[in-house]
Amino acid sequence: MRLHSMPPVSQDGQLGPFEHGTSIPPGLTAPASxxxxxxxxxxxxxxxxxxxxxxxxxxxxxxxxxxxxxxxxxxxxxxxxxxxxxxxxxxxxxxxxxxxxxxxxxxxxxxxxxxxxxxxxxxxxxxxxxxxxxxxxxxxxxxPPALDSGLLPAIEQLVEHFQDAYGFSVRFSVDGTLPEISNALRDLLFQSIRELLFNAAKHSGQNHAELRLRERQGVIEIVVSDEGVGFDLRELGHTIAKGSGLLGISTRIRRMSGQLNIETAPGAGATFRLLVPWGSPTKETS
Ligand SMILES: Nc1ncnc2c1ncn2[C@@H]1O[C@H](COP(=O)(O)OP(=O)(O)OP(=O)(O)O)[C@@H](O)[C@H]1O
Ligand SMILES: [Mg+2]
Incomplete structure (x- = not known):
């Protein structure tokens, strides 16, 4: 009986229960060649x-x-x-x-x-x-009062606010339709978008930026781009160390199994692309 309950091979790769000279219990076949x-x-x-x-x-x-x-x-x-x-x-x-x-x-x-x-x-x-x-x-x-109504109304309100408060215009577009997401993910995406737009307003030296959203194969893609001063990607470590905004976004997005990709060069504007899987095998926090 013991022979049946033991694994055929031990953890270290050795053959388990049979030892040289051990008689074969009744019911088991003869040893192989x-x-x-x-x-x-x-x-x-x-x-x-x-x-x-x-x-x-x-x-x-x-x-x-x-x-x-x-x-x-x-x-x-x-x-x-x-x-x-x-x-x-x-x-x-x-x-x-x-x-x-x-x-x-x-x-x-x-x-x-x-x-x-x-x-x-x-x-x-x-x-x-x-x-x-x-x-x-x-x-x-x-x-933002509109956050309760969903991500898109909240973004529209944010875009309006940027125009009214800072004279900064944002061209906002959504390609196709976005899936229903949990409130927690909505909050996370909204916070990230707000930070990227604030950065564009603060650092780009321009008074406009573009924000694009779409969903592809279970991933929400958010792109914030401007045609401003940009920065040297080789200095990314120093750049990120200057503030807490980009670091906060990239940490959170990575924890969500997502990515923050940055394309920029001095004088060539900056494009921030967030890729965030929105589905989860288990039920997400609502
Ligand atoms: N759109 C942009 N154009 C040019 N430089 C940018 C842009 N976004 C970010 N940066 C550079 O990256 C740095 C880091 O951004 P981050 O958001 O982490 O910090 P911050 O905006 O300076 O401060 P905080 O977000 O903590 O208020 C900025 O200080 C700036 O030099
Ligand atoms: Mg910032």
């Missing part, structure tokens, strides 16, 4: 090796799946935190600033005859107005 025996050993070794490779592959798949889930959970958690900050800005800070503005206005009305004081109050009101504007813009940057 020498070449046949050798062939059996080889077959058994091959089989065991394949089983081990299979097990390793399964472990690797499970681990990369886990990494994917963690990355998505992180993106979700980050977005939730942004939403929370945006709510504080919108619900608390902006209300307080508005109240301060009404108070200043009412004091100004009462001091109509005191011109120098009225001028100072007008100046204070202007500063409060500017603070309200900044707080509004910040809360929209942190948590």
């Amino acid at each position: 020498a070449p046949k025996k050798k062939q059996n050993i080889q077959d058994a070794s091959k089989e065991q090796l394949m089983t081990e490779v299979e097990a390793l592959e399964q472990r690797l798949t499970a681990q990369s799946d886990e990494l994917r889930q963690t990355t998505l959970q992180l993106a979700s958690a980050e977005q939730r935190e942004r939403d929370r900050l945006a709510r504080i800005l919108h619900d608390d800070l902006q209300q307080l600033l508005l109240a301060a503005k009404w108070n200043l206005r009412s004091v100004k009305k009462q001091l109509r005859t005191n011109r120098p004081l009225c001028e100072e109050l007008s100046h204070a009101i202007q500063m409060v107005d500017r603070s309200i504007e900044i707080s509004r813009s910040l809360s929209r940057d942190l948590s």
Whole structure:
């Protein structure tokens, strides 16, 4: 019985249960001839090796799946935190600033005859107005209201915001239709697109860029390109070390089994291509 339950070949490649001179238990066939025996050993070794490779592959798949889930959970958690900050800005800070503005206005009305004081109050009101504007813009940057409606409406809103706030125009196009993706992946892609567009606005020296999206064979492709100053790809290490934006994107995208490809040269613009598999063998975080 023991013979049946033991593996034919041990871990170190040795033949298992049969030892020289061991009698053959009843029910088992006679030992094979020498070449046949050798062939059996080889077959058994091959089989065991394949089983081990299979097990390793399964472990690797499970681990990369886990990494994917963690990355998505992180993106979700980050977005939730942004939403929370945006709510504080919108619900608390902006209300307080508005109240301060009404108070200043009412004091100004009462001091109509005191011109120098009225001028100072007008100046204070202007500063409060500017603070309200900044707080509004910040809360929209942190948590675009359209994100709940999906990636494309959020991008459209972002593009509009770039035009209004920075005079930076983005030509945005989608080739075909995009698949339904989890909220966590949506957040991750949105954060990456926003960073790449911010980079184009900040670093390219141009006032326009292009954003293209498409899906091909289970992979979402996002391309952000500009015709600006570009940079030397041989200096990529130093370039990436300058800020946290590109590093953050490439780390997250790699964890998703995706890629960030950069094509650029000094004076020749920059093209950032994100390739992100959107499906998952297991259920993604929603
Ligand atoms: N579109 C672009 N055109 C030219 N240079 C770019 C472009 N995008 C990025 N770079 C270069 O790559 C560097 C790294 O970008 P990254 O987003 O990581 O950092 P940052 O934008 O400088 O700072 P942070 O994102 O942390 O606010 C930039 O400082 C810039 O030199
Ligand atoms: Mg940046």
